[in-house]
Amino acid sequence: MKDLKGIYSALLIPFDEKGEVKEEGLRQVIEHNLNVCGVDGLYVNGSSGENFLLNTAQKKQIFKFVKEVVGDRAKLIAQVGSLDLNEAVELAKYATELGYDSLSAVTPFYYPLSFKEIKDYYETIINATDNSMILYYIPTLTGVKISLEQFSELLDNEKVIGVKYTAADFYQLERFRRRFPDKLIWSGFDEMLVQAAISGVDGAIGSTYNVNGKTSKKIFELAKEGKVEEAYELQHKANDVIEKVLELGLYQTLKEILKVKGIDAGYCKKPMKVFDPEKLPEVEKLVKDYNL
Numbered sequence: 307m308k309d310l311k312g313i314y315s316a317l318l319i320p321f322d323e324k325g326e327v328k329e330e331g332l333r334q335v336i337e338h339n340l341n342v343c344g345v346d347g348l349y350v351n352g353s354s355g356e357n358f359l360l361n362t363a364q365k366k367q368i369f370k371f372v373k374e375v376v377g378d379r380a381k382l383i384a385q386v387g388s389l390d391l392n393e394a395v396e397l398a399k400y401a402t403e404l405g406y407d408s409l410s411a412v413t414p415f416y417y418p419l420s421f422k423e424i425k426d427y428y429e430t431i432i433n434a435t436d437n438s439m440i441l442y443y444i445p446t447l448t449g450v451k452i453s454l455e456q457f458s459e460l461l462d463n464e465k466v467i468g469v470k471y472t473a474a475d476f477y478q479l480e481r482f483r484r485r486f487p488d489k490l491i492w493s494g495f496d497e498m499l500v501q502a503a504i505s506g507v508d509g510a511i512g513s514t515y516n517v518n519g520k521t522s523k524k525i526f527e528l529a530k531e532g533k534v535e536e537a538y539e540l541q542h543k544a545n546d547v548i549e550k551v552l553e554l555g556l557y558q559t560l561k562e563i564l565k566v567k568g569i570d571a572g573y574c575k576k577p578m579k580v581f582d583p584e585k586l587p588e589v590e591k592l593v594k595d596y597n598l
Contacts, residue, residue, distance in 0.1 A: 308407050310381055310467070310490060311508040312346025313523045315339045315515040316354035318560055319368060320572025327364060329371055331570035335516065336375050338569055343519025346509070347381030348372065349410065349470075351397075353447070354513035354557065357385060359575040362393055366400055373404045383511075387411035387442060391427060395434045402437045410440040410470060415448035421456050432465045439465050444472040444494060454481055461489055470494050470511050471502075479505050496522065497548050500541040503529030513556065514548055517563045517598050547596050554585055562589045563598055 317339070320331035339345050350372050351357045351365055360368075369384055376382060384401035386409055388394040398409050414427050432439050441460060445451045452460075460466055471479060472494025483491060483506040493502030496512035503510075503526050515522050521544055528537035551559045558581040561571035566589055573580065592598065 308381060310347070310383070310408060312381070313509055313515060313519060313526055314347045314349045314381070314383065314492065314511040315343065315345045315519055316349045316352045316511050316513045317372065318513065318516045318557065318564070318571060319355045320561065320570060321356075321575050323573060325359075325575050327367055327371075328570060328572045331572045332368070332371060333375050334569045335564060335571060336372065338564065338567070339516060339519065340376070340380055343515060343517070344523060345380070345515055345519045346523075347383065347407070348376065349383045349385060349511045350406075352385040352410075352442070352511070353412075353444075354516075354560075355385075356557065356575045356578070359578075362396065365397055369397070369401050369404055369406070373406065382406045383408050383410050383440060385410045385412065385442060386431065387414070389414055389416065391430060394427075394431055398431045398435045398437065402435045406437075408438040408440055408467065409435065410442050412442040412444065413448050413450040413452070415450055419450075421452070421459075424450070424452075425460060428460060428466070429463065432463060437465070438467045439463075440467060440490070440492070441469040442472075442494075443469050446473070454478065454485065457482065458485065461486055468492070468508070471507070474498065476501060476505055479507075483507075497541075497545050499525050499544070500529050500534070500537045503537070504534065513560060514544070514551065517560055518544055518547055518596075543596060547592060547598070550588070550592055554588065555579070555581060559589060562586065563593055566590055566593045567598070 320328040384406040386397040468490030491507040493510040496514045564571035
Protein backbone atom coordinates (compact mmCIF):
# COMPACT_ATOMS: atom_id res chain seq x y z
CA MET A 307 0.00 0.00 0.00
CA LYS A 308 1.21 3.52 -0.83
CA ASP A 309 2.05 6.06 1.84
CA LEU A 310 -1.18 8.05 2.06
CA LYS A 311 -0.12 10.50 4.76
CA GLY A 312 -0.17 14.23 4.08
CA ILE A 313 -2.38 17.16 3.12
CA TYR A 314 -5.24 16.54 0.67
CA SER A 315 -7.56 19.04 -0.95
CA ALA A 316 -11.19 18.04 -0.85
CA LEU A 317 -11.44 18.81 -4.53
CA LEU A 318 -13.77 21.60 -5.68
CA ILE A 319 -15.67 20.86 -8.90
CA PRO A 320 -16.59 23.63 -11.37
CA PHE A 321 -20.09 23.41 -12.83
CA ASP A 322 -21.70 25.48 -15.56
CA GLU A 323 -25.01 27.27 -15.10
CA LYS A 324 -26.89 24.11 -16.06
CA GLY A 325 -25.07 22.00 -13.48
CA GLU A 326 -22.79 20.14 -15.87
CA VAL A 327 -19.10 19.57 -15.07
CA LYS A 328 -16.73 22.09 -16.67
CA GLU A 329 -13.84 19.78 -17.49
CA GLU A 330 -11.38 22.48 -18.60
CA GLY A 331 -12.12 24.40 -15.43
CA LEU A 332 -11.64 21.25 -13.39
CA ARG A 333 -8.26 20.72 -15.06
CA GLN A 334 -7.26 24.24 -13.97
CA VAL A 335 -8.41 23.61 -10.39
CA ILE A 336 -6.43 20.36 -10.28
CA GLU A 337 -3.25 21.97 -11.62
CA HIS A 338 -3.59 24.85 -9.13
CA ASN A 339 -3.85 22.35 -6.30
CA LEU A 340 -0.81 20.39 -7.40
CA ASN A 341 1.48 23.15 -8.69
CA VAL A 342 0.59 26.17 -6.54
CA CYS A 343 -0.92 24.78 -3.35
CA GLY A 344 1.46 21.83 -3.38
CA VAL A 345 -0.93 19.39 -1.75
CA ASP A 346 0.03 15.73 -1.42
CA GLY A 347 -3.17 14.43 -2.92
CA LEU A 348 -6.81 14.96 -3.78
CA TYR A 349 -9.94 13.69 -2.06
CA VAL A 350 -12.40 13.31 -4.93
CA ASN A 351 -16.22 13.49 -4.80
CA GLY A 352 -16.50 14.50 -1.18
CA SER A 353 -18.78 17.14 0.31
CA SER A 354 -16.65 19.93 -1.16
CA GLY A 355 -17.17 18.43 -4.61
CA GLU A 356 -20.93 18.72 -4.05
CA ASN A 357 -21.10 14.95 -4.39
CA PHE A 358 -24.54 14.53 -2.88
CA LEU A 359 -26.02 16.78 -5.56
CA LEU A 360 -24.62 14.66 -8.42
CA ASN A 361 -25.96 11.71 -10.37
CA THR A 362 -23.96 8.52 -10.86
CA ALA A 363 -22.80 9.46 -14.37
CA GLN A 364 -21.39 12.78 -13.16
CA LYS A 365 -19.56 11.10 -10.30
CA LYS A 366 -17.97 8.65 -12.73
CA GLN A 367 -17.10 11.47 -15.12
CA ILE A 368 -15.26 13.28 -12.34
CA PHE A 369 -13.42 10.18 -11.13
CA LYS A 370 -12.24 9.40 -14.66
CA PHE A 371 -11.24 12.95 -15.59
CA VAL A 372 -9.32 13.57 -12.36
CA LYS A 373 -7.33 10.35 -12.76
CA GLU A 374 -6.54 11.19 -16.40
CA VAL A 375 -5.25 14.65 -15.45
CA VAL A 376 -3.35 13.64 -12.32
CA GLY A 377 -1.95 10.30 -13.41
CA ASP A 378 0.63 9.31 -10.81
CA ARG A 379 1.62 12.86 -9.85
CA ALA A 380 -0.35 12.83 -6.60
CA LYS A 381 -2.29 10.45 -4.39
CA LEU A 382 -6.00 10.06 -5.05
CA ILE A 383 -8.75 9.02 -2.65
CA ALA A 384 -12.21 8.27 -4.05
CA GLN A 385 -15.19 9.09 -1.84
CA VAL A 386 -17.86 6.62 -2.95
CA GLY A 387 -20.31 6.74 -0.06
CA SER A 388 -23.99 6.90 -0.96
CA LEU A 389 -27.37 6.17 0.58
CA ASP A 390 -27.82 3.83 -2.39
CA LEU A 391 -25.49 0.96 -1.52
CA ASN A 392 -25.65 -0.36 -5.08
CA GLU A 393 -24.36 2.98 -6.34
CA ALA A 394 -21.61 3.01 -3.70
CA VAL A 395 -20.46 -0.43 -4.86
CA GLU A 396 -20.63 0.58 -8.52
CA LEU A 397 -18.55 3.70 -7.86
CA ALA A 398 -16.10 1.79 -5.68
CA LYS A 399 -15.49 -0.76 -8.44
CA TYR A 400 -15.10 2.02 -10.99
CA ALA A 401 -12.60 4.03 -8.93
CA THR A 402 -10.63 0.89 -8.13
CA GLU A 403 -10.39 0.00 -11.82
CA LEU A 404 -9.19 3.53 -12.55
CA GLY A 405 -6.34 3.07 -10.09
CA TYR A 406 -7.37 5.24 -7.14
CA ASP A 407 -5.05 4.73 -4.17
CA SER A 408 -7.88 4.17 -1.70
CA LEU A 409 -11.61 4.36 -1.30
CA SER A 410 -13.43 6.39 1.30
CA ALA A 411 -17.10 6.38 2.24
CA VAL A 412 -19.20 8.64 4.40
CA THR A 413 -21.27 6.88 7.03
CA PRO A 414 -24.79 6.29 5.68
CA PHE A 415 -27.03 9.06 6.96
CA TYR A 416 -30.60 10.40 7.24
CA TYR A 417 -32.11 7.07 8.30
CA PRO A 418 -31.42 5.97 11.91
CA LEU A 419 -29.38 2.91 10.98
CA SER A 420 -27.98 0.53 13.59
CA PHE A 421 -24.25 0.04 13.95
CA LYS A 422 -24.60 -3.44 12.44
CA GLU A 423 -26.19 -1.89 9.36
CA ILE A 424 -23.38 0.67 9.11
CA LYS A 425 -20.78 -2.09 9.47
CA ASP A 426 -22.49 -4.17 6.77
CA TYR A 427 -22.48 -1.12 4.47
CA TYR A 428 -18.70 -0.79 4.73
CA GLU A 429 -18.05 -4.51 4.44
CA THR A 430 -20.22 -4.74 1.33
CA ILE A 431 -18.20 -2.02 -0.42
CA ILE A 432 -14.87 -3.50 0.66
CA ASN A 433 -15.78 -7.06 -0.32
CA ALA A 434 -16.89 -5.91 -3.77
CA THR A 435 -13.52 -4.29 -4.54
CA ASP A 436 -10.81 -5.63 -2.22
CA ASN A 437 -9.56 -2.03 -2.11
CA SER A 438 -8.55 -0.19 1.06
CA MET A 439 -11.18 1.91 2.84
CA ILE A 440 -11.01 5.18 4.77
CA LEU A 441 -14.00 5.80 7.01
CA TYR A 442 -15.46 9.29 6.55
CA TYR A 443 -16.70 10.36 9.98
CA ILE A 444 -18.58 13.68 10.04
CA PRO A 445 -21.26 13.47 12.77
CA THR A 446 -22.26 17.15 12.60
CA LEU A 447 -23.65 16.61 9.08
CA THR A 448 -24.67 12.94 9.14
CA GLY A 449 -26.00 12.74 12.69
CA VAL A 450 -24.12 9.44 13.01
CA LYS A 451 -21.88 9.00 16.04
CA ILE A 452 -19.48 6.08 16.38
CA SER A 453 -17.98 5.05 19.71
CA LEU A 454 -14.39 3.98 20.19
CA GLU A 455 -15.54 0.37 20.62
CA GLN A 456 -17.48 0.56 17.36
CA PHE A 457 -14.49 2.08 15.58
CA SER A 458 -12.49 -0.88 16.87
CA GLU A 459 -14.93 -3.30 15.23
CA LEU A 460 -14.70 -1.47 11.91
CA LEU A 461 -10.91 -1.25 12.07
CA ASP A 462 -10.60 -4.98 12.74
CA ASN A 463 -11.02 -5.30 8.99
CA GLU A 464 -7.46 -4.97 7.67
CA LYS A 465 -8.79 -3.20 4.57
CA VAL A 466 -10.02 -0.32 6.75
CA ILE A 467 -6.80 1.67 6.94
CA GLY A 468 -8.06 4.69 8.86
CA VAL A 469 -10.54 7.51 9.23
CA LYS A 470 -11.18 11.00 7.95
CA TYR A 471 -12.04 12.47 11.33
CA THR A 472 -14.25 15.54 10.93
CA ALA A 473 -15.26 16.07 14.52
CA ALA A 474 -14.33 18.47 17.32
CA ASP A 475 -14.10 15.78 20.01
CA PHE A 476 -10.37 15.89 20.69
CA TYR A 477 -10.69 13.53 23.65
CA GLN A 478 -12.03 10.84 21.33
CA LEU A 479 -9.30 11.71 18.83
CA GLU A 480 -6.61 11.27 21.47
CA ARG A 481 -8.11 7.95 22.55
CA PHE A 482 -8.36 6.86 18.90
CA ARG A 483 -4.71 7.70 18.29
CA ARG A 484 -3.68 5.86 21.46
CA ARG A 485 -5.68 2.72 20.71
CA PHE A 486 -4.95 2.45 16.99
CA PRO A 487 -1.31 3.54 16.48
CA ASP A 488 -1.03 1.65 13.18
CA LYS A 489 -4.16 3.16 11.58
CA LEU A 490 -4.17 6.45 9.70
CA ILE A 491 -6.08 9.56 10.79
CA TRP A 492 -6.79 12.58 8.60
CA SER A 493 -8.20 15.70 10.23
CA GLY A 494 -11.31 17.03 8.49
CA PHE A 495 -11.73 20.45 10.12
CA ASP A 496 -9.43 22.96 8.40
CA GLU A 497 -9.85 25.48 11.23
CA MET A 498 -8.55 22.96 13.77
CA LEU A 499 -5.56 21.68 11.81
CA VAL A 500 -2.92 22.71 14.35
CA GLN A 501 -4.79 21.07 17.23
CA ALA A 502 -5.27 17.90 15.21
CA ALA A 503 -1.59 17.82 14.21
CA ILE A 504 -0.56 18.11 17.85
CA SER A 505 -2.95 15.26 18.62
CA GLY A 506 -1.06 12.98 16.25
CA VAL A 507 -3.04 12.85 13.01
CA ASP A 508 -1.24 11.62 9.89
CA GLY A 509 -2.63 14.26 7.58
CA ALA A 510 -5.64 16.38 6.77
CA ILE A 511 -8.35 16.66 4.12
CA GLY A 512 -10.05 20.00 3.60
CA SER A 513 -11.87 22.30 1.23
CA THR A 514 -9.87 25.48 1.93
CA TYR A 515 -6.68 23.70 0.92
CA ASN A 516 -7.84 24.32 -2.67
CA VAL A 517 -6.82 27.96 -2.12
CA ASN A 518 -4.61 27.90 0.99
CA GLY A 519 -2.87 24.56 0.74
CA LYS A 520 0.66 25.91 0.97
CA THR A 521 0.00 27.59 4.33
CA SER A 522 -1.89 24.56 5.60
CA LYS A 523 1.02 22.26 4.77
CA LYS A 524 3.32 24.60 6.69
CA ILE A 525 0.98 24.58 9.71
CA PHE A 526 1.02 20.79 9.70
CA GLU A 527 4.80 20.54 9.31
CA LEU A 528 5.53 23.10 12.05
CA ALA A 529 3.16 21.41 14.49
CA LYS A 530 4.73 18.02 13.78
CA GLU A 531 8.19 19.52 14.39
CA GLY A 532 7.05 20.81 17.78
CA LYS A 533 7.09 24.46 16.66
CA VAL A 534 3.61 24.97 18.05
CA GLU A 535 3.75 28.75 18.51
CA GLU A 536 4.77 29.26 14.87
CA ALA A 537 2.08 26.84 13.74
CA TYR A 538 -0.55 28.73 15.72
CA GLU A 539 0.47 32.05 14.15
CA LEU A 540 -0.21 30.58 10.71
CA GLN A 541 -3.43 28.95 11.92
CA HIS A 542 -4.67 32.35 13.10
CA LYS A 543 -4.18 33.71 9.57
CA ALA A 544 -5.75 30.63 7.97
CA ASN A 545 -8.74 31.00 10.27
CA ASP A 546 -9.12 34.66 9.34
CA VAL A 547 -9.55 33.43 5.77
CA ILE A 548 -11.90 30.64 6.82
CA GLU A 549 -14.03 33.02 8.88
CA LYS A 550 -14.52 35.35 5.91
CA VAL A 551 -15.17 32.47 3.51
CA LEU A 552 -17.87 31.09 5.80
CA GLU A 553 -19.41 34.53 6.13
CA LEU A 554 -19.70 34.92 2.34
CA GLY A 555 -20.66 31.30 1.57
CA LEU A 556 -18.20 28.42 1.73
CA TYR A 557 -18.06 26.75 -1.67
CA GLN A 558 -19.18 29.78 -3.65
CA THR A 559 -16.45 31.94 -2.09
CA LEU A 560 -13.70 29.36 -2.58
CA LYS A 561 -14.65 29.24 -6.26
CA GLU A 562 -14.63 33.05 -6.44
CA ILE A 563 -11.13 33.12 -4.93
CA LEU A 564 -9.99 30.79 -7.69
CA LYS A 565 -11.70 32.96 -10.30
CA VAL A 566 -9.84 36.03 -9.00
CA LYS A 567 -6.66 34.06 -9.65
CA GLY A 568 -7.70 33.38 -13.25
CA ILE A 569 -9.04 29.87 -12.75
CA ASP A 570 -12.40 28.91 -14.24
CA ALA A 571 -13.92 27.47 -11.07
CA GLY A 572 -17.47 27.75 -12.37
CA TYR A 573 -20.62 27.72 -10.26
CA CYS A 574 -22.09 25.57 -7.51
CA LYS A 575 -24.86 23.09 -8.21
CA LYS A 576 -28.41 24.19 -7.50
CA PRO A 577 -30.06 24.54 -5.06
CA MET A 578 -26.90 26.28 -3.81
CA LYS A 579 -27.16 29.98 -4.46
CA VAL A 580 -25.08 32.02 -6.90
CA PHE A 581 -22.34 34.18 -5.37
CA ASP A 582 -23.41 37.79 -4.82
CA PRO A 583 -21.31 39.87 -7.28
CA GLU A 584 -21.53 42.87 -4.96
CA LYS A 585 -19.32 40.92 -2.53
CA LEU A 586 -16.54 40.40 -5.10
CA PRO A 587 -14.40 43.31 -3.78
CA GLU A 588 -14.31 41.52 -0.42
CA VAL A 589 -12.98 38.38 -2.12
CA GLU A 590 -10.37 40.38 -4.02
CA LYS A 591 -9.24 41.99 -0.76
CA LEU A 592 -9.02 38.57 0.89
CA VAL A 593 -6.81 37.25 -1.91
CA LYS A 594 -4.56 40.29 -1.71
CA ASP A 595 -4.34 40.57 2.09
CA TYR A 596 -3.57 36.88 2.66
CA ASN A 597 -1.60 36.20 -0.51
CA LEU A 598 -3.90 33.38 -1.59
